[in-house]
Amino acid sequence: MFEVILKGHDKYYGISDVVRMFFGVPEELKEEGKVIAPDGPDIRLVNELLPDGRSVTFFEGKAYEYEGGLLEPGREIKRSLYMALSDITSKRMPWGCLTGIRPTLVACEEESAKDLEEKYFVRSDKAQLAFETSREEQRILTKVPENSLCIYVGIPFCPSRCEYCSFVSSDISCHMDRLVNYEAALEREIRMVSPSVRRPISAVYVGGGTPTVLEEKEFGSLLDCIYTNLNITPGCEVTVEAGRPDTITDGKLAAMREHGITRICINPQTMRSDTLLRLGRKHTAEDTVRVYKKAVDMGFDLINMDLIAGLPYEDTDEHVDSTKKLIELAPANITVHTLYKKRRARITREQVMDTGRPGTGLDECVAKSYDLLREAGYHPYYMYRQKDTGHGLENTGFARGDTGSLYNVAMMSDCRDVLSFGAGGMSKRCFRQEGELFKHRVERCPTIKDALTYIERTEEMAAKKIDFFA
Numbered sequence: 001m002f003e004v005i006l007k008g009h010d011k012y013y014g015i016s017d018v019v020r021m022f023f024g025v026p027e028e029l030k031e032e033g034k035v036i037a038p039d040g041p042d043i044r045l046v047n048e049l050l051p052d053g054r055s056v057t058f059f060e061g062k063a064y065e066y067e068g069g070l071l072e073p074g075r076e077i078k079r080s081l082y083m084a085l086s087d088i089t090s091k092r093m094p095w096g097c098l099t100g101i102r103p104t105l106v107a108c109e110e111e112s113a114k115d116l117e118e119k120y121f122v123r124s125d126k127a128q129l130a131f132e133t134s135r136e137e138q139r140i141l142t143k144v145p146e147n148s149l150c151i152y153v154g155i156p157f158c159p160s161r162c163e164y165c166s167f168v169s170s171d172i173s174c175h176m177d178r179l180v181n182y183e184a185a186l187e188r189e190i191r192m193v194s195p196s197v198r199r200p201i202s203a204v205y206v207g208g209g210t211p212t213v214l215e216e217k218e219f220g221s222l223l224d225c226i227y228t229n230l231n232i233t234p235g236c237e238v239t240v241e242a243g244r245p246d247t248i249t250d251g252k253l254a255a256m257r258e259h260g261i262t263r264i265c266i267n268p269q270t271m272r273s274d275t276l277l278r279l280g281r282k283h284t285a286e287d288t289v290r291v292y293k294k295a296v297d298m299g300f301d302l303i304n305m306d307l308i309a310g311l312p313y314e315d316t317d318e319h320v321d322s323t324k325k326l327i328e329l330a331p332a333n334i335t336v337h338t339l340y341k342k343r344r345a346r347i348t349r350e351q352v353m354d355t356g357r358p359g360t361g362l363d364e365c366v367a368k369s370y371d372l373l374r375e376a377g378y379h380p381y382y383m384y385r386q387k388d389t390g391h392g393l394e395n396t397g398f399a400r401g402d403t404g405s406l407y408n409v410a411m412m413s414d415c416r417d418v419l420s421f422g423a424g425g426m427s428k429r430c431f432r433q434e435g436e437l438f439k440h441r442v443e444r445c446p447t448i449k450d451a452l453t454y455i456e457r458t459e460e461m462a463a464k465k466i467d468f469f470a
């Protein structure tokens, strides 16, 4: 059994995060004064926070302590534990002792990538990525005024469920009736809340699920509702996550052009049709190319395409081949996600490409994709890590020129307010901390996740948001 005894602090979550990085996702338990992982290796450590702010981790008579400047206590305890576990297991994590989902927020506080390597043991390629991306995020954020609002409109329905999906999304083949009622409820919520939010809007993101799963009539009606009720002025970025090519029709593309949608996402995930079909996506790579070319012909010049590295049934060469095919299409944005098996996904952990040793497996796959994108003139503009990914890798958005999405950067930064409509959305208000440039206190207001309950309780959800933003 694996066991860390906490001394001088009660930062159970920070300790658990580091334990999880090294030993996958154990069923770790927080007991009085300790974190234990019943299925972990037979190791017992003591992690102590001293009154002067230093942290030392003890293991079999050895003391692990960083000799250099102190970090804040939450980071300090993770650092000494990381040093011990890295030594005991001979493993080095790509992101070192950084466990949070936004490494660029830490990079903002540092003067060079080298600082991330030295203070947090981040591998040099990841330190460079975080540092470069953090500067680009800061540049893009200057285009989102602090008093402005970002809007999220969520449609948690999809034409079928992808095997790797971990979102709360309903398959419309079982819930078609709900979709129409859901869209009507969404419009009701937007109409109720918008009059009370009189603030400039910088970015709108219509996401899901797959918003284009709506029939043309409902889809057009939702766009009408958004443009009629929200204060969308010229210069506001409006993204529709068209997502699955099998849901994108000429009529929906035309509706988006008429309304002035500035950015759309057409997400292939892979350019191998056999993988797509095995994963439960009802479209082929040819469908992606056809829809993409149609959108370009209709005048969409800001298109994002998502890829997933580490899909089941694929190896590095196949992923690299998909990256090359997307680069040939030349969309303005390409986002590379790394797959990790999460609780709700149907795929098994064994089906997901392993990180293996550094430079192999998923790690190599991602690195090769990044290299190709950089060679083709793309640069990273935003990134985040998902919680509980055993491999500890990241998702990175790449852009050509000044086309990085304002919404993606603002939402991830946790320093711009977000008003979220629809089931499962999270509204947030961010308050700048005294004397701090990047640190904000964030208050959150979740919306109920279940679509059916959301339909029944729309008015209550709307009232809650009016109150939250009052």
Ligand code: SF4
Pocket: 157, 158, 160, 161, 162, 164, 165, 166, 167, 169, 208, 209, 210, 243, 244
């Ligand atoms: S399109 Fe996205 S949200 Fe929908 S089932 Fe697939 S992974 Fe899940």
